Amino acid sequence: MSDKRVYSDNPRVLAVQTLAKIKNGAYSNLQLNQVIKQHQLSEADKRLLTTLVYGVIQHRMTFEYWLAPFVGDKKIDAWVRELLYSAIFQMKFLDKIPEHAIFNESIEVAKILGHVGTGKYVTAILHNIGRQGLRNISEIKEPIQRLSIERSLPIWLIETLISQNGEEATRAMLETINDAPKQSIRVNTTLASDEEVEQALAAEKFTTVKSRVAAHAYIVSGGHVASSKAFHDGLLTLQDESAMLPVESMRLTENVKTILDAAAAPGGKTTQIAQSVGENVTITALDIHEHKIKLIQSNAERLHVTEKIRTRVLDARKVPTEIEQKFDRILVDAPCSGFGLLRRKPEIRYDKTLTDVENLAHLQFEILDSVSQNVTDNGMIVYSTCTILRQENDDVITKFLLKHSDFELVPTQTSKNLKPNRSEDVLHVYPNDYQTDGFFVATLQKKMSTDNV
Ligand SMILES: C[S@@+](CC[C@H](N)C(=O)[O-])C[C@H]1O[C@@H](n2cnc3c(N)ncnc32)[C@H](O)[C@@H]1O
The missing domain is CATH 3.40.50.150 (Vaccinia Virus protein VP39)
Incomplete structure (x- = not known):
């Protein structure tokens, strides 16, 4: 981690700091919740922070593969690596942010967390990536190794899943493994009916869709339900549908x-x-x-x-x-x-x-x-x-x-x-x-x- 003790409410700075801590052994969900609690962030900034942190962790092996030719043998600080991964994540997975904005913001984060030299290094790497592009994963000849880099999963896990489910079922399973998780809730039927919870959430501008997996369950979008009044009043709890x-x-x-x-x-x-x-x-x-x-x-x-x-x-x-x-x-x-x-x-x-x-x-x-x-x-x-x-x-x-x-x-x-x-x-x-x-x-x-x- 950067030696500098930086307090910032910039979601990109927070994402890099959070990622470095997770790389050091912290749990992603606990670390993210703590950062969100400690900082005054808008809903949009909370969303960006969460997307960056999960996106980088989910695709870490792909990003290592992409970044390797640009970094070579040079030893770089762990947080600089996380910063470069989060820049690549934004370039490849977030179409709404233009490339020049990603470059500028990332260079800014490098200067905030490091020094002018770090800013120059990050600028050089990002411009090289911009010019040369990222190498194609299809160049990897060995199919399991290719799947491992493509889906960012260790080889032992892919081999175990294939031996237990067959190749076709495993590939289908891994196809969606890096999708964003849905937010689902269970109605607390001791205090409210399904309809009452639907109405309470609608009044707070959330959108609900009835679950096809479990009873008294809804998929909810439009913000963090844990911050809602309905949650604080005990009308519902967060739980995955399959749980x-x-x-x-x-x-x-x-x-x-x-x-x-x-x-x-x-x-x-x-x-x-x-x-x-x-x-x-x-x-x-x-x-x-x-x-x-x-x-x-x-x-x-x-x-x-x-x-x-x-x-x-x-x-x-x-x-x-x-x-x-x-x-x-x-x-x-x-x-x-x-x-x-x-x-x-x-x-x-x-x-x-x-x-x-x-x-x-x-x-x-x-x-x-x-x-x-x-x-x-x-x-x-x-x-x-x-x-x-x-x-x-x-x-x-x-x-x-x-x-x-x-x-x-x-x-x-x-x-x-x-x-x-x-x-x-x-x-x-x-x-x-x-x-x-x-x-x-x-x-x-x-x-x-x-x-x-
Ligand atoms: C999968 S979690 C349970 C989740 C919980 N049933 C729920 O729905 O919220 C497993 C739990 O088992 C606990 N645990 C681990 N070893 C245990 C043991 N030997 N005896 C009792 N609990 C144990 C862990 O602390 C953890 O909280």
């Missing part, structure tokens, strides 16, 4: 009285369960991290559903030894690699490795294995992840069923009956199916024990 599916598949009938949410923070699904059940139902919501438990509580408070939720800091693997109670339903929305969220958290692709995926699969199995001891006869476990890799999805379920003949897989059902003609009981939602996050949902039912038959 609503695990709770939809829990079959929360009137007979269900006790529910465990084994990995609950920040409480998106706990609060969804709470609004889907009657007054006399209790939900025990666990998370291993104390600071995250507070997030469940504050979400529950904002949505007015605290009465039904008991939170507890606990490693879900300790459930059988720490909790005697049996539950009619258990949700294991497992910690996972998050490869279904590539649009929303684009840096995941560079941070997570195949070893991480294998370690997570082990943890997921352990959690599932442990909590299964606390399910009532005929009770159910819904297992879900926001990843698209089989190691953490189908393979965990297969391993679980091999060990637990007292459980069976039953069809995962959703309110909109998604993928009705699929041949499997589990539900895979890929990011290109409905332009949502990728998700996996499996529904396991505990068989009636023979003692009770």
Whole structure:
């Protein structure tokens, strides 16, 4: 990062500073939220900042490939690299900004964050790019390597996806992987009807489109919904449409009285369960991290559903030894690699490795294995992840069923009956199916024990 301590409300300066921090290990969504909170930015500037940050992260490998011939072996500061990437991003992906404006603004940022010399260096590189153009990715002969540079995804991930889904399906999936994520909301049905939320958002100049994926869900455009009055009044919450599916598949009938949410923070699904059940139902919501438990509580408070939720800091693997109670339903929305969220958290692709995926699969199995001891006869476990890799999805379920003949897989059902003609009981939602996050949902039912038959 530049040694200079610069305070600026210029969205291009902020984008470069934010990108350098993310390159250093910060999470994109947290870092961006913090910057937006700390600075007085217009809606247009917030949009530009967000677009630049996500755009550069999403296309980082493509930009490295394009910039390499212009930089050669010269060592340049990390922030200068981020600045050049954000200039290339604007040239290639944002048609509304003319090239001379991109050059001028970028050179200005170089001078603000660096010095006159940095300004000259950035000017020279950008003018060379302007004169010579960027090299064509189709020159890369090896198809997987070409796809890797084109979509900015590591080779191991592409190879894994191809081995699990075939080349055609993988290419179709990767086609949309760098699209902007949609903003979707869930209506808090304890406080308002769908129509009331539609009207409240329309009154604040938002546009809503009913979801075709989940019930009580809308895709919203026209600004940040989290800044709306409707959000502050608890009439709605932000949640991806596919993230609503695990709770939809829990079959929360009137007979269900006790529910465990084994990995609950920040409480998106706990609060969804709470609004889907009657007054006399209790939900025990666990998370291993104390600071995250507070997030469940504050979400529950904002949505007015605290009465039904008991939170507890606990490693879900300790459930059988720490909790005697049996539950009619258990949700294991497992910690996972998050490869279904590539649009929303684009840096995941560079941070997570195949070893991480294998370690997570082990943890997921352990959690599932442990909590299964606390399910009532005929009770159910819904297992879900926001990843698209089989190691953490189908393979965990297969391993679980091999060990637990007292459980069976039953069809995962959703309110909109998604993928009705699929041949499997589990539900895979890929990011290109409905332009949502990728998700996996499996529904396991505990068989009636023979003692009770
Ligand atoms: C995918 S997130 C859950 C998201 C949440 N269900 C929601 O909808 O808002 C997984 C959560 O599992 C928690 N976690 C990780 N390991 C755990 C463990 N061994 N026991 C309980 N929670 C764990 C993480 O802290 C994280 O909050």
